[in-house]
Amino acid sequence: MEKREKKVTFSQFQKLGKVLMTPVMILPIAGILVGIGSAFTTKNIVALWPVLGNTYVKLFFNLLKAMGNTINSYLPIIFAVSVAIGYAEKEKGIAALSSVIGFLAMNNVMNILLTSLGILDPAAMKTGQSMVMGIASLDTGVFGGILVGLLVAKLHNKYYNIQLPPVLGIFSGTKFVPMISLLACSALGLVMSVVWPFVQTGLGFMGEIIYDTGMAGSVIYGLAERALLPFGLHHFIYTPFFFTNLGGSMVIDGTLYEGAVNIYNAMLASPDAMFDVNITRFIMNGKVIFAMFGLPGAALAMYHCAKPERKPQVKALLIAAIIPSIFTGITEPIEYSFLFAAPLLFVVHAGYAGLAYLLTYICKVNIPGPSSFGGPFLSTIFNGIMQADKGSNWIWVFIIGIPCFFLYYFTFRFMITKFNYKTPGREDDGQEVKKLDKKMSDEMMATIIEGLGGADNIQHVDACFTRLRVKVKDKALVMPDTDWKQKTGANGVVQVADGVQIIYGAKADIYKNNLKSALNMD
Template sequence: MLPIAVLPVAALLLRFGSADLLDLPFVKASGGAIFGGLPLLFAVGIAVGLAKDHNGTAGVAGVIAHLIILEGAKTITPDLKMGVLSGIIAGIMAGYLYNNFKDTKLPDWLGFFGGKRFVPVVTALCSIFMAFIVGHGFPAIGAAINDIGMWMIQSGEPGLFVYGAMNRLLIPFGLHHILNSIVRFMFGSYTDESGAEIIGDQLRFFAGDPEAGAFMTGCYVVMMFGLPAVCLAFYVTAKKERRPALVGMLVSIALTSSLQGSQSLLSSCSCSLRQFFSLYTLSLWGHHT
């Protein structure tokens, strides 16, 4: 969740820096830099998140793994495009190696490289083998992901239904973030005005692809307004003596949900005014009943 937490800030910078708002290229470039570096952010965030003590050494190992895997695999498959998957693989591997080798003891003459310092070393060695595997194996995996993504994009409502259903089913296990990352950062491709190829539904939308953004619609207006309205209903209907104990938790939940939802609403404006007022009416109805 660490890399995902920064996405609202990146989206706000990207949107407010656009020519049709504040027209500040350096602000827009700042937001774009975060999205451009997502694979590296995922490598660090996942590695630190999986480390038992959340030590920064795991993050360093994640960066090393990401760089070696990506650049090594490209020597085998020059046109390799992995999106955030390279960072996910690197982060998982670095976190696993940290947990297993952080207490490694070496002979005295190699003592400097013992303990946590051994983790980046063993990660670099393992990353070489992973780069070989990825370079030879990912083209087939990437083609399969692309085929699934193109079907979901081109099929319209059936594809969106499949995505939405899988998203809801995976939420109890916390695995919906993996699905969201694949959809938003690996589905579809778009070539912008500068000739750069952009991959992923969310990144393509920010780059101006008119066919992107379908997978970001629907839930954000609920996140921004619906769930905060539910929190308000909980507070209003709670017993007066219980309200002080609830207000801190409910405000935190409402604020987090609203901020996470605002990144997409400000960037895509995909929800219509009619949808907003329908949701607002429903929230009022729920309050009175």
């Protein structure tokens, strides 16, 4: 029983990581808008191109920054709504409304309580306090939003179809959810008023330790983030650094910012602030190197090691997998192409990722790499080349990246041939490399449904960037892991307590929609 409880907890962590990706994926457009707006309003660029000093031109680029900061300034409530919707089983609109009410209630309660106790002064707020949706409150960041979203989703799933006594019948069903959410989140505000300052202090202390570790901290951060990818828990490495003072705190243009993403965006928007690698390392400057150079080198090695007759298929597979790595920072498709066939290659890759973080720290490369900043390629342009005056040191991306390409290439090629790893195109006879099609045939859909034990055995279908996540009634009816690759072209299968996660790379979300449509699921 204890073992099963651990598995369920692990599965829930994976689901939370998937839910958190929804608001994070809103950030790329915000980052691009702020990046463009900031790039064309810097003093040196305006001096070089005087036309940029025109009032209306300046207004245009300042509007772009304002549009991007619409997302950056309201991330906590965006997280609250996204988590509530992600976990709500039915009536997701009511869950979203309730999360907004709950988030405002939590902050209003903290405002009234802390102001009454003399702890909070809206005219002179201290570290850890800020204006949240126009309310002077504790700065709980996105974690406050996540807690509200989880609490509201829990209440929503329990009470959205509640039947109250006749005298209160008008409040039955979904109308009860906003009311109970208001009360529960108000209580959460009382708890947070007491607990959160201690959490902030602890995070600040940990942040100082990590900050002082310098290069070693960068290596550990980068290596751990990649190493947890196969378990779907890598989100829990970087998310605290992104959005809490674990990733640093800094005053920029008279305003205190906490969390690496918030600080970097403030630096980007500021006319005077310079980039700081101690902040940038936590928003994945090392990922620019291995996603844009290292993994393409690995892909080329796998292509050259493929059997001649299978190279055309492998080429299509690897190109489709490497494009998102370079342009969006989504590296899972290429990583899963060798993770299950050759786990030792992934161990080497995780080590090289740590090395990339080390080198970018030493060379002070101030270019973020995740998809939330547009991905490595666009980030190199908008946050690197166009922000050279802020100390982006973009030239080092290519000085480090090109050798990294060959390091991956020769390492992978040596290990694949030395240990005869069954990477794409080297499978035994009878195993076929599946091409990444844009549409799924009815035959493929039928195979997947049958492999999951039939339509009656499927309880829930979802997907993240690369995984089709399916909850089933009886796992014994699911076909063996090896059959998924041979029959459906899957890159691998991860077993969880209540189902399976089938890795299809970029096709996962398409497969989810097709599967739901075939099963008539909402």
